[in-house]
Amino acid sequence: MGATKTDHFTDKQNELAIIIKALAHPARIAIVEYLLTVNTCICGDIVNELPLAQPTISQHLKELKNAGLIQGNIEGNAVCYCINPKIFKKLEKLMDELFKSIKKQKNTCC
Amino acid sequence: MGATKTDHFTDKQNELAIIIKALAHPARIAIVEYLLTVNTCICGDIVNELPLAQPTISQHLKELKNAGLIQGNIEGNAVCYCINPKIFKKLEKLMDELFKSIKKQKNTCC
């Protein structure tokens, strides 16, 4: 085993899980937060900012990109990464649905 | 390797990552959603609801519990699981901070 049984869950559940999973690592959260502090989307000085080796950062960037959370555009020599607000909006919507139904729930718990 | 280098990131980043990670699996999202549909917090019929074996569910419940997202109270024979709104509120707050700074950002991207 080791592989998630995605086929048994709804598309929505899988979609949310994929987006969330991409954010489920402190380095990737740090990358996203860093991209938010630099208004112009600076590229690979993320490597200088974070305490991880260049290949590791590159891998995390790839995962964020695969989930659609960031974009990478080639600019000559370097690559310019930036937030993709679209997917974050989708995430916000999905999470809001969750948060709303939690607030609706009568807390008659155990 | 294989172990996350948590010590290099901020407490906030690690905390958010832990909560998010607990939700980063369709089965665990499904469990949370199921707990929200049954107002009275029913216990182990989660096993009947989801297409996974009982030990697998038990393991997922443990992870949700470890992250504080759900609670489990023993009721005689059975165990009664339910949402813990506290941690969801914390999650909502942390995510809201993220979403807000995304909206603030001028989208002068690449």
Added chain:
DNA sequence: ATTTAATATCGCAATATTACGATAAAAGAT
């Protein structure tokens, strides 16, 4: 053309996750 700089990819080791059968533990039912 060669060198330099910035990223990506490969390959690997260490560890974590996912899933489940078998079994244990605890409480209720007979």
Added chain:
DNA sequence: ATCTTTTATCGTAATATTGCGATATTAAAT
């Protein structure tokens, strides 16, 4: 006391993730 039900834990196999050194790739700089 024994059986049944419910849940947790153990052990294990399959796979995924994390991290990084070494190397490839690409484009700019000399």
